[in-house]
Amino acid sequence: MAELLRKDVKLEDTWDLTTIFKTDEDFWAEFKNAEENLKNISNYQNKLANSAKDLLEVLKASEECDLRLSTLYVYAHLKNDQDTTEAKYKEMYSKTYDLYVKNMTEWAFLTPELMEVDEKILDSYLNELDDLKIYKFEIEKINKSRPHVLDKESEKLISMAGSALSASSDIFSALNNTDVDFGEVEDKDGNKLPLNHGTYGQYMESKDRILRENSFRAIYKFYAAHNNTLAATLSGKLKATKYYADTHKYSSTRNSALSNNHIPEEVYDNLVDTVNKNLHVLHKFFRLQKKVLGEEQFRLYDRGVSMIDGEPAKFSWEEARDLVLEAVKPMGETYYNDMKKAFSERWIDVRPNKGKRSGAYSSGGYATNPFILMNYNETLDNVFTLIHELGHSMHSYYTRKNQPQTYGSYSIFVAEVASTCNEALLSNYLYKKFESEGNRDAMLQLLNQDLIGYVGTLYRQVMFAEFEHLIHKTIQEGGVLTAEFLNEKYFDLVKKYHGDALEYDEEIKYEWSRVPHFYYIYYVYQYATGFSAAQALSSLILEDSKNAQIYIDEFLAKGNSNYPIEVLKNAGVDMSKSYPIERAIAEFDKKIDAFEKLYFNK
Numbered sequence: 287m288a289e290l291l292r293k294d295v296k297l298e299d300t301w302d303l304t305t306i307f308k309t310d311e312d313f314w315a316e317f318k319n320a321e322e323n324l325k326n327i328s329n330y331q332n333k334l335a336n337s338a339k340d341l342l343e344v345l346k347a348s349e350e351c352d353l354r355l356s357t358l359y360v361y362a363h364l365k366n367d368q369d370t371t372e373a374k375y376k377e378m379y380s381k382t383y384d385l386y387v388k389n390m391t392e393w394a395f396l397t398p399e400l401m402e403v404d405e406k407i408l409d410s411y412l413n414e415l416d417d418l419k420i421y422k423f424e425i426e427k428i429n430k431s432r433p434h435v436l437d438k439e440s441e442k443l444i445s446m447a448g449s450a451l452s453a454s455s456d457i458f459s460a461l462n463n464t465d466v467d468f469g470e471v472e473d474k475d476g477n478k479l480p481l482n483h484g485t486y487g488q489y490m491e492s493k494d495r496i497l498r499e500n501s502f503r504a505i506y507k508f509y510a511a512h513n514n515t516l517a518a519t520l521s522g523k524l525k526a527t528k529y530y531a532d533t534h535k536y537s538s539t540r541n542s543a544l545s546n547n548h549i550p551e552e553v554y555d556n557l558v559d560t561v562n563k564n565l566h567v568l569h570k571f572f573r574l575q576k577k578v579l580g581e582e583q584f585r586l587y588d589r590g591v592s593m594i595d596g597e598p599a600k601f602s603w604e605e606a607r608d609l610v611l612e613a614v615k616p617m618g619e620t621y622y623n624d625m626k627k628a629f630s631e632r633w634i635d636v637r638p639n640k641g642k643r644s645g646a647y648s649s650g651g652y653a654t655n656p657f658i659l660m661n662y663n664e665t666l667d668n669v670f671t672l673i674h675e676l677g678h679s680m681h682s683y684y685t686r687k688n689q690p691q692t693y694g695s696y697s698i699f700v701a702e703v704a705s706t707c708n709e710a711l712l713s714n715y716l717y718k719k720f721e722s723e724g725n726r727d728a729m730l731q732l733l734n735q736d737l738i739g740y741v742g743t744l745y746r747q748v749m750f751a752e753f754e755h756l757i758h759k760t761i762q763e764g765g766v767l768t769a770e771f772l773n774e775k776y777f778d779l780v781k782k783y784h785g786d787a788l789e790y791d792e793e794i795k796y797e798w799s800r801v802p803h804f805y806y807i808y809y810v811y812q813y814a815t816g817f818s819a820a821q822a823l824s825s826l827i828l829e830d831s832k833n834a835q836i837y838i839d840e841f842l843a844k845g846n847s848n849y850p851i852e853v854l855k856n857a858g859v860d861m862s863k864s865y866p867i868e869r870a871i872a873e874f875d876k877k878i879d880a881f882e883k884l885y886f887n888k
């Protein structure tokens with residue numbers, strides 16, 4: 287089928303960007319104004335310390351600039367993404383991006399200037415004017431980082447070393463993305479197929495075992511050949527981050543990384559410990575997968591294969607819309623009606639067309655609706671994507687509606703909670719629906735999809751998190767990250783997490799060297815904490831509708847007005863305790879049993 291051209295997409299399948307700017311002319315008029323306005327920013331330098339009134343004026347001016355630029359940016363990036371072949375929007379986007387960066391650069395003086403004002407003086411200003419009081423928490427966070435900010439000269443010296451210190455990441459990226467060459471692989475019929483990062487994922491899910499094995503051997507042949515190089519790049523990256531943590535007087539790299547979002551370190555340890563105590567449930571899953579696939583020897587390259595055969599069910603867009611709306615009914619009438627607006631007010635760009643950006647996301651700014659980009663293709667997976675993105679959108683919607691601009695977004699630590707919670711609600715709703723219809727195949731398909739989620743988002747990410755902390759600790763204690771050390775420690779973890787259902791191919795010991803996330807520094811654990819928090823919240827919501835209202839008021843509506851860990855706690859989930867993770871694992875365990883029972887009692 288020929289790809290649809292953008293101009294031929296039905297209006298009701300497109301997002302309504304006229305709610306941001308009526309026309310492109312209106313956009314450009316505002317662009318010119320905003321550009322002109324940037325020239326005034328330097329007037330606000332060296333001013334905020336003078337008086338409470340001046341401080342308010344500077345903060346307000348900075349917010350106004352951010353708001354204007356983010357509104358322009360949202361319009362330009364959505365226009366560009368809907369059809370990247372259209373030159374005028376490409377230009378609009380790149381000009382807006384430049385202006386956006388320029389605005390940030392112009393305002394870069396703000397936080398350092400705030401840091402230079404004595405804490406007591408700042409406090410007295412905040413109490414002097416009512417309009418300044420809302421900034422108290424924002425300033426409190428800045429004050430907390432004071433012990434870790436050095437004098438101007440030292441900060442300058444450290445930042446001058448920045449590009450040299452990022453060399454390890456650059457080298458890894460050049461090798462792993464540009465110079466990488468896995469060659470070709472043969473499938474079971476002897477066809478030669480191209481192997482790259484993208485096709486590797488597809489091949490590992492293929493029912494063709496020869497293709498899977500060949501792909502597995504081929505990529506690890508590449509990583510084995512670069513084992514020492516990649517040990518050196520990873521070690522270099524870890525040393526660079528330790529240098530930043532040390533010079534800024536943090537007790538460790540982890541302490542430094544987690545203080546960005548004000549996450550207590552016990553949250554990390556608690557996650558790893560709790561999952562370690564429950565590895566037997568993951569082992570049980572692999573035994574089930576082995577039994578279902580019927581392999582005599584269940585190997586690492588068999589893990590990606592679905593336990594389900596046959597044609598997957600299809601869902602029209604209208605069906606998808608009705609399903610996701612039904613699924614969120616436990617959230618209460620207000621949420622249901624607010625989410626309906628996504629469809630009636632055209633927040634969503636539904637179908638793929640030529641030149642449209644692939645995948646899906648939720649976007650928007652403080653002054654705009656949320657907007658969702660989809661490439662809807664009627665699979666069950668896509669219905670989940672829809673409710674996932676709607677989860678992000680509703681989180682943004684309630685946050686912006688209830689918070690002042692300064693707290694109008696949310697931290698990365700909680701970014702996937704609302705989206706994953708919505709997915710859990712959909713899964714619960716669909717399971718009951720399929721069950722009442724006696725649709726065994728659909729029930730199995732759903733369970734299979736859920737189980738993959740637990741393995742990939744909870745257990746696998748915690749295995750990464752455990753490895754990541756181990757290697758940072760090794761550096762911290764003066765150890766050396768040799769290739770042998772990394773291989774051995776990683777292989778031990780793989781065996782510990784997968785249990786005795788599997789036969790182990792030694793190549794897996796190189797897997798650490800192809801994971802870009804280890805260069806993000808203490809990032810992956812948030813997938814697992816977000817996932818567990820969402821599972822726990824969805825069970826609370828399904829138990830009692832009162833909990834749904836608490837979730838909306840205390841979590842979705844709170845944005846950045848409190849520390850992310852506190853926001854979650856007030857909504858009923860304390861991530862420094864083990865129960866949210868245990869609860870998620872108990873659900874996983876139940877679903878393994880349900881799958882097994884349904885699959886084998888035909």
Ligand SMILES: [Zn+2]
Pocket residue numbers: 674678702705
């Ligand atoms: Zn998401």
